[in-house]
Amino acid sequence: MSGLKKRSVSLAGHATSVALEPEFWAVLDRIAAERGLSQAGLMVQIDKERGRRPLASACRLLALDWVARPRPGAD
Template sequence: MPALRKRSVLLSGHATSIALEPEFWAVLEEMARARSTSLAGLIGRIDAQRGERALASACRVAALKYAQEPTAPGAGPGR
Protein backbone atom coordinates (compact mmCIF):
# COMPACT_ATOMS: atom_id res chain seq x y z
CA MET A 1 0.00 0.00 0.00
CA PRO A 2 1.44 3.40 -0.95
CA ALA A 3 2.36 5.79 1.80
CA LEU A 4 0.08 8.70 2.49
CA ARG A 5 1.19 12.04 1.14
CA LYS A 6 0.46 15.01 3.37
CA ARG A 7 -0.28 18.49 2.01
CA SER A 8 -1.13 21.71 3.76
CA VAL A 9 -3.93 23.94 2.50
CA LEU A 10 -5.47 27.18 3.69
CA LEU A 11 -9.22 26.83 4.32
CA SER A 12 -11.19 29.86 5.48
CA GLY A 13 -7.96 31.48 6.62
CA HIS A 14 -6.81 28.47 8.65
CA ALA A 15 -3.99 26.12 7.70
CA THR A 16 -4.88 22.44 7.74
CA SER A 17 -3.13 19.29 6.58
CA ILE A 18 -4.67 16.49 4.58
CA ALA A 19 -3.05 13.07 4.18
CA LEU A 20 -4.14 11.08 1.12
CA GLU A 21 -2.74 8.36 -1.08
CA PRO A 22 -0.87 9.69 -4.15
CA GLU A 23 -3.54 8.26 -6.46
CA PHE A 24 -6.21 10.44 -4.82
CA TRP A 25 -4.01 13.54 -5.06
CA ALA A 26 -3.55 12.83 -8.79
CA VAL A 27 -7.32 12.68 -9.36
CA LEU A 28 -7.92 15.83 -7.28
CA GLU A 29 -5.27 17.67 -9.32
CA GLU A 30 -6.99 16.47 -12.52
CA MET A 31 -10.35 17.68 -11.15
CA ALA A 32 -8.91 21.10 -10.35
CA ARG A 33 -7.45 21.43 -13.87
CA ALA A 34 -10.73 20.33 -15.47
CA ARG A 35 -12.61 22.92 -13.41
CA SER A 36 -10.06 25.68 -14.00
CA THR A 37 -9.38 26.15 -10.31
CA SER A 38 -6.51 25.63 -7.93
CA LEU A 39 -6.18 22.51 -5.81
CA ALA A 40 -6.78 24.66 -2.71
CA GLY A 41 -9.91 26.12 -4.31
CA LEU A 42 -11.22 22.65 -5.12
CA ILE A 43 -10.53 21.40 -1.59
CA GLY A 44 -12.25 24.51 -0.24
CA ARG A 45 -15.39 23.58 -2.21
CA ILE A 46 -15.21 19.99 -1.00
CA ASP A 47 -14.80 21.28 2.57
CA ALA A 48 -17.85 23.53 2.28
CA GLN A 49 -20.02 20.61 1.13
CA ARG A 50 -18.70 17.77 3.31
CA GLY A 51 -21.13 18.00 6.22
CA GLU A 52 -19.99 15.80 9.12
CA ARG A 53 -17.62 13.72 6.99
CA ALA A 54 -13.88 14.05 7.68
CA LEU A 55 -12.12 16.24 5.11
CA ALA A 56 -9.77 13.47 3.91
CA SER A 57 -12.75 11.13 3.45
CA ALA A 58 -14.70 13.83 1.62
CA CYS A 59 -11.73 14.35 -0.72
CA ARG A 60 -11.51 10.61 -1.43
CA VAL A 61 -15.25 10.41 -2.15
CA ALA A 62 -15.10 13.47 -4.44
CA ALA A 63 -12.14 11.97 -6.32
CA LEU A 64 -13.91 8.63 -6.68
CA LYS A 65 -17.11 10.25 -7.97
CA TYR A 66 -15.12 12.31 -10.45
CA ALA A 67 -13.20 9.26 -11.68
CA GLN A 68 -16.48 7.43 -12.23
CA GLU A 69 -18.01 10.22 -14.33
CA PRO A 70 -18.27 9.15 -17.96
CA THR A 71 -16.84 12.53 -19.07
CA ALA A 72 -13.77 12.36 -16.81
CA PRO A 73 -10.47 12.21 -18.74
CA GLY A 74 -9.45 8.58 -19.07
CA ALA A 75 -12.88 7.29 -18.03
CA GLY A 76 -14.25 4.31 -19.79
CA PRO A 77 -14.50 0.54 -19.70
CA GLY A 78 -10.76 0.00 -19.32
CA ARG A 79 -10.37 2.30 -16.35
Protein backbone atom coordinates in the same frame (compact mmCIF):
# COMPACT_ATOMS: atom_id res chain seq x y z
CA MET B 1 -1.26 1.79 -2.74
CA SER B 2 1.63 3.95 -1.70
CA GLY B 3 2.00 5.67 1.66
CA LEU B 4 0.09 8.80 2.54
CA LYS B 5 1.19 12.21 1.27
CA LYS B 6 0.27 15.35 3.21
CA ARG B 7 -0.69 18.69 1.72
CA SER B 8 -1.21 21.83 3.75
CA VAL B 9 -4.14 24.11 3.07
CA SER B 10 -5.80 27.13 4.64
CA LEU B 11 -9.54 26.64 5.16
CA ALA B 12 -11.69 29.39 6.63
CA GLY B 13 -8.53 31.12 7.83
CA HIS B 14 -7.17 28.04 9.63
CA ALA B 15 -4.15 26.08 8.50
CA THR B 16 -4.70 22.33 8.26
CA SER B 17 -3.23 19.39 6.41
CA VAL B 18 -4.81 16.50 4.58
CA ALA B 19 -3.13 13.12 4.20
CA LEU B 20 -4.16 11.03 1.20
CA GLU B 21 -2.65 8.37 -0.98
CA PRO B 22 -0.78 9.81 -4.02
CA GLU B 23 -3.31 8.17 -6.33
CA PHE B 24 -6.12 10.23 -4.78
CA TRP B 25 -4.06 13.43 -5.03
CA ALA B 26 -3.51 12.69 -8.74
CA VAL B 27 -7.27 12.44 -9.33
CA LEU B 28 -7.97 15.55 -7.25
CA ASP B 29 -5.39 17.46 -9.30
CA ARG B 30 -7.24 16.40 -12.49
CA ILE B 31 -10.56 17.51 -11.00
CA ALA B 32 -9.09 20.89 -10.06
CA ALA B 33 -7.72 21.35 -13.59
CA GLU B 34 -11.07 20.36 -15.13
CA ARG B 35 -12.85 22.91 -12.94
CA GLY B 36 -10.26 25.63 -13.54
CA LEU B 37 -9.28 25.70 -9.87
CA SER B 38 -6.00 25.62 -8.02
CA GLN B 39 -5.38 22.73 -5.63
CA ALA B 40 -6.20 25.08 -2.77
CA GLY B 41 -9.36 26.28 -4.52
CA LEU B 42 -10.60 22.72 -4.90
CA MET B 43 -9.92 22.00 -1.23
CA VAL B 44 -11.94 25.09 -0.25
CA GLN B 45 -14.80 23.87 -2.45
CA ILE B 46 -14.67 20.38 -0.93
CA ASP B 47 -14.59 21.86 2.56
CA LYS B 48 -17.71 23.94 1.90
CA GLU B 49 -19.65 20.95 0.55
CA ARG B 50 -18.56 18.18 2.95
CA GLY B 51 -20.98 18.80 5.79
CA ARG B 52 -19.88 16.86 8.87
CA ARG B 53 -17.80 14.36 6.90
CA PRO B 54 -14.04 14.38 7.60
CA LEU B 55 -12.13 16.33 4.95
CA ALA B 56 -9.96 13.39 3.87
CA SER B 57 -13.06 11.22 3.44
CA ALA B 58 -14.79 13.92 1.40
CA CYS B 59 -11.71 14.15 -0.84
CA ARG B 60 -11.62 10.40 -1.41
CA LEU B 61 -15.35 10.23 -2.16
CA LEU B 62 -15.11 13.08 -4.65
CA ALA B 63 -12.21 11.33 -6.39
CA LEU B 64 -14.07 8.02 -6.54
CA ASP B 65 -17.19 9.70 -7.88
CA TRP B 66 -15.16 11.52 -10.53
CA VAL B 67 -13.41 8.39 -11.84
CA ALA B 68 -16.71 6.47 -11.93
CA ARG B 69 -18.45 9.23 -13.92
CA PRO B 70 -19.07 8.36 -17.59
CA ARG B 71 -16.90 10.31 -20.00
CA PRO B 72 -18.06 11.41 -23.47
CA GLY B 73 -16.57 9.15 -26.12
CA ALA B 74 -15.64 6.40 -23.66
CA ASP B 75 -17.37 3.08 -24.32
